[in-house]
Amino acid sequence: MELLFQQFFTVLGILLCLYLMLKFFRFLKYLFPRLWKALPRSFFRSMGEWAVVTGAGDGIGKAYSIELANRGMDIVMISRTLEKMQTVAAEIEQSTGRNVKIIQADFTRDNIYEHIEESLRGLEIGILVNNVGMLHNPDPCRFLSGPDNDKNLINCNITSAVKMTRMALKQMEQRKRxxxxxxxxxxxxxxxxLYAIYSASKAFVTTFSKALQAEYKSKGIIIQAVTPYGVSTPMTKHQNTDIVTKSPGDFVRQSLNCVTQGDETFGCLAHEILGCIISCIPLWVIHSTAVQEQFLLRFSTEMKENPKRM
Structure with a gap:
């Protein structure tokens, strides 16, 4: 019996060491991306001529539009905020010389895809960034305390990713990249x-991405879920940036260096470390009523102290 226990703990120790080594190597990818697997400057352009970005008028979508143009892509911006897109498009064309095409569409609706597909006809789509998304409620709350906008959220967070992926993937499969x-x-x-429907919709996006990568990686196509924590955007009420909360530009630049590093990425080292820490917290702690009440109380207090964020 003593020998059996000794063997058990030996195997357990080896598995723990392997797990920690795996985490260490994941951190190295962020610390030394060029040494791990340097992306040539021509990588993004080699995917195709155009990058399509949804939710491109502000925040992360705007940052992807600008950064991909800096890396040689012509850009298709899709959003409902026409004036914001026009401002960003002018900035991109002036600073990079790349072409920018604008498509106005409201992703909370489900009758927009024929118009989008017609507008994209004839373009060689090398990159698609399914960025558009929305929260069930701007502030954390229990499901029944929020607005009844379930259809809008599902259309925006889930249907958009499926429909846009179907459009782009058809021609990517033919070109094998x-x-x-x-x-x-x-x-x-x-x-x-407190973010139940938003959390569930993003779980769909991650699972959908990983399943598609398994199906299409043999055809030379990269499909990756990007799962950030804090990024200072209109959705997060422009939180102050710090070691964890990134500006959209910083986050996007770092995340684009990780596109060949697996079917899911946190996008930056700080979020990878935070994800590792949170994964060690038992789910029953996060789900406890006491933790939820404390979170709601803290958020309410913060809003009273910083009314400009409301």
Whole structure:
């Protein structure tokens, strides 16, 4: 019996060491991306001529549009905010000389895809960034305390990713190359109370991405779920940036260096470390009523102290 226990703990120790080594190597990818697997400057352009970005008028979508143009791509911006897109498009064309095409569409609706597909006809789509998304409620709340906008959220967060992927993937499969980045959320990596429907929608995006990568990686197509924690955007009420909360530009630049590093990425080292820490917290702690009440109380207090964020 003593020998059996000794063997058990030996195997357990080896598995723990392997797990920690795996985590260490994941951190190295962020610390030394060029040494791990340097992307040639021509990588993104080699996928195709155009990059299509949804939710491109602001935040992460705007940052992807600008950064991909800096890396040699012509850009298709899709959003409902026409004036914001026009401003960003002018900035991109002036600073990079790349072509920019604008498509106005409201992704909370489900009758927009024929118009989008017609507008994309004839373009060689090398990269698709499914970025558009929305929260069930701007502030954390229990499901029944939020608005009844379930259809809008499902259309925006789930249907958009499926429909846009279907459009782009058809021609990528024919050319045997392409890159699809599905912007999910770390809140989709576990059932997150107070953000229930948002968390569930992002879990779909992550699972959808991983399943498609398994199906299409042999055809030369990269499909990756990007699952960030804090990024300072209109959705997060422009939180102050710090070691964890990244500006959209910083986050996008780092995440684009990770596109060949697996079917899911947190996008940056700080979020990878935070994800590792949170994964060690038992789910029953996160799901406890006491933790939820404390979170709601803290959020309410913060809003009273910083009314400009409301």
């Amino acid at each position: 392409g890159l699809i980045l599905n912007i999910s959320s770390a809140f989709g990596s576990f059932p997150c109370p």
